Amino acid sequence: MSETLLDERPQANAKPKPQPPIGLLAELTHRCPLRCTYCSNPIELESRSAELDTETWKRVFSQAAELGVIHLHLSGGEPCARKDIVELTRHAAEVGLYTNLITSGVGVKESQLDALLEAGCDHIQLSMQGADEEITVAVAGMKGAFERKQAFAKQVVDRGFPLTLNSVIHRQNIHQVPTMIEKAVEFGAKRIEIAHTQYYGWALKNRAHLMPTKADVDKTIEQVEEARERLKGTLVIDAVFPDYYAKYPKLCNGGWGARTFSVTPSGKVLPCHAAETIEHLEFWSVSDHDLADVWYNGPAFEAYRGTDWMQEPCRSCERKHIDFGGCRCQALALVGDAAATDPACVKSPHHDRIGDLARSESAYVPDPTKVSYRLIGAA
Amino acid sequence: MSDLGDDTVPKLPHGVKFREDKARGGYILVGPERIYNIDGVSVEILKRVDGAASIQRIVADLATVFTAEEAVIRPDVEAFLIDLRDKQMVVL
Numbered sequence A: 001m002s003e004t005l006l007d008e009r010p011q012a013n014a015k016p017k018p019q020p021p022i023g024l025l026a027e028l029t030h031r032c033p034l035r036c037t038y039c040s041n042p043i044e045l046e047s048r049s050a051e052l053d054t055e056t057w058k059r060v061f062s063q064a065a066e067l068g069v070i071h072l073h074l075s076g077g078e079p080c081a082r083k084d085i086v087e088l089t090r091h092a093a094e095v096g097l098y099t100n101l102i103t104s105g106v107g108v109k110e111s112q113l114d115a116l117l118e119a120g121c122d123h124i125q126l127s128m129q130g131a132d133e134e135i136t137v138a139v140a141g142m143k144g145a146f147e148r149k150q151a152f153a154k155q156v157v158d159r160g161f162p163l164t165l166n167s168v169i170h171r172q173n174i175h176q177v178p179t180m181i182e183k184a185v186e187f188g189a190k191r192i193e194i195a196h197t198q199y200y201g202w203a204l205k206n207r208a209h210l211m212p213t214k215a216d217v218d219k220t221i222e223q224v225e226e227a228r229e230r231l232k233g234t235l236v237i238d239a240v241f242p243d244y245y246a247k248y249p250k251l252c253n254g255g256w257g258a259r260t261f262s263v264t265p266s267g268k269v270l271p272c273h274a275a276e277t278i279e280h281l282e283f284w285s286v287s288d289h290d291l292a293d294v295w296y297n298g299p300a301f302e303a304y305r306g307t308d309w310m311q312e313p314c315r316s317c318e319r320k321h322i323d324f325g326g327c328r329c330q331a332l333a334l335v336g337d338a339a340a341t342d343p344a345c346v347k348s349p350h351h352d353r354i355g356d357l358a359r360s361e362s363a364y365v366p367d368p369t370k371v372s373y374r375l376i377g378a379a
Numbered sequence B: 001m002s003d004l005g006d007d008t009v010p011k012l013p014h015g016v017k018f019r020e021d022k023a024r025g026g027y028i029l030v031g032p033e034r035i036y037n038i039d040g041v042s043v044e045i046l047k048r049v050d051g052a053a054s055i056q057r058i059v060a061d062l063a064t065v066f067t068a069e070e071a072v073i074r075p076d077v078e079a080f081l082i083d084l085r086d087k088q089m090v091v092l
Helices: A054-067 A085-094 A110-118 A133-140 A145-158 A174-187 A201-205 A214-230 A291-297 A299-303 A328-335 A351-363 B041-047 B055-065 B070-086
Strands: A023-027 A071-075 A098-103 A123-127 A163-169 A191-196 A236-240 A260-263 B017-020 B027-031 B034-038
Touching (some): A023 A054, A145 A163, A145 A174, A291 A299, B034 B041, B055 B070
């Protein structure tokens, strides 16, 4: 048996024939009752009227299963804001996809949960913005959200279904990491993701409000390691640490066009959910192309797949098959060139600049009235 | 040395699926954000994890199929299942 944990098995060849994808992030809608400051949705949210209809999503799921997708992540926005969420889940399960519902839990009625589980939903991932009401409201912009989440978690666990909590960490809640882990145990979750904010979309806009200090990040690394050992067999803890303070960049999505991809509410197929920030790329739509055609031939997928596109220092780097030069969207956002080395890398000529930026932003005392809560979503 | 009783019935919990991976070949055990490639004898073990068969029955069956001693097979089967239990992929 060999473990192939997501994001840990890059492909080795410079111009490989792409392997089939293993994961599809289906952003069913951008509508969401929460307004989280760290939201990774684009600033330009897609409207309800632009959303794919039920039959098109079903066709996409059938094509995904045929193509080799294993995990289907039903996400958004809030996926349960779609009236057809149960029907879509049922279809995904029927074509053999492992369905993971990524939800805020706040607007999901108990009867809807029962219907989702009956329809074949395999796993539920519940977002957790804080370990109490005060922080949850400050981050998510919705009163009563914490209590609703707690009730939802109990409903899932009481039905014998596995629950993962997903906590996006930033300076507003970083001091609550140990409490969030304890809450996960208390809620009966099997797994928690302690994921430091990745700075895209709304999170990039709010970066100065979100960036934690290096000292606080180091502390959470210790806290996670301690809890992981202590809770072995009870709770699995997966952690993602912020790359602004890192030495090497992250292996973004397991490599561009290598393992996972996304479909937006309106049907655009993206190599990663932030890829639209790279404006010169041409994104094909599920309305015009079969999913396999997009994966193997779509120009946006071809653009940064493998290593041929690389410049120095990536091109001659011994780590180029390990992290593929990091994140293209981050290279564009911070350096102005999507084909540059991700400045999270120590070999990037801009590396010192992002470390300085993180240090200065984390030292800045933000005015909470200036933070941009994301929009609920256009009608 | 045996850690699990004869009557222990291993099963896959909700949220874990064992299936063939037609696109890439072979078998996989799938859980939340996790995919394990399963090969060789491990495939034969998991094919017998149906929530009804006990460890003893699984081992006896494998011993017949592979014409091997139960006492030789059992520690490997147990170690495999205990490892998966620790990963929350099997309930014992």
